[in-house]
Amino acid sequence: MKILIAEDDSRLRKNIVHIIQKEFHGVDAVDNGQDALEYILFDEYDLVILDWMMPELSGIEVCEEVRKKGYKGGILILTAKDDSSNIIQGLDAGADDYILKPFKMDELLARIRAVLRRKDKPICQIIQIDNYKLDLNSRILYRDNAEMLLTKNEFLLLEYLFINNGIVLTREQICSYVWGFDHETTNNNLDALVKLVRKKIDTNRSKSIIENIRGIGFRVRSSHV
Incomplete structure (x- = not known):
């Protein structure tokens, strides 16, 4: 090294x-x-x-x-x-x-x-997890090839989680990525954003693709819908 x-x-x-x-x-x-x-x-x-x-x-x-x-x-x-x-x-x-x-x-x-x-794991421009595809160039999320409308912050949240698939990201890391390092957001702001994204993309899933790691933060998980 x-x-x-x-x-x-x-x-x-x-x-x-x-x-x-x-x-x-x-x-x-x-x-x-x-x-x-x-x-x-x-x-x-x-x-x-x-x-x-x-x-x-x-x-x-x-x-x-x-x-x-x-x-x-x-x-x-x-x-x-x-x-x-x-x-x-x-x-x-x-x-x-x-x-x-x-x-x-x-x-x-x-x-x-x-x-x-x-x-040694270059970031692909299209990241697929289960039946979701996140296009980093067009900044669009697809589920079963159907386009899903997201706000800027909703996309940034998913972008950061998808790029770091399976890695637990702290609340501070996520807030800094979505709102910038000089953010004045709270845990409530992040929880509200996660809730909105889950409501949009988790339909008919037994578990949310966004997993809450208690006391630390969040990660995306690959699982059967």
Whole structure:
């Protein structure tokens, strides 16, 4: 396992290197975007961690360039930008995930593990679970090939759950994905959204496709209708 960290804050970079060495062992570190680009193109990394704002090249610029060059490993963006448009920009540039500064090292390690689990499982543009098909390009859900109308937030909820099929996602993770990192939503908001989605898509199922994991969050389950 080999990871590259590109972060211009020397103290944060050293702390991340230390924690990654303890958990994953192989790690290289640079303090600017140009060096990050060269390292990625001339070596093989399972994951690269890119700070959004760096000298010479930004993390987003590095992300876009290495994806164009065919880099298939995981990319995790570190950012202090909590606006949803910035987060979408990072994901559209090819990042697999992002984490908002300041963060706890345990959260960073959890995000690293999640990205590495998905590294060899590219996200299909059409995800099928039982008799449901979620088209990520057209942003449409089909059940038995019949189109189901969803609001933006209803689709985002299902998109996040389907992409992480079988993985338990915490309430905080889901809220951040649907409403953005600066959200002020409550558990009641999320429960209400889940209830609406279940009402729309669970007709004639013995159990909901969205499973509540008590005290943690939700996941989708594949089961017979």
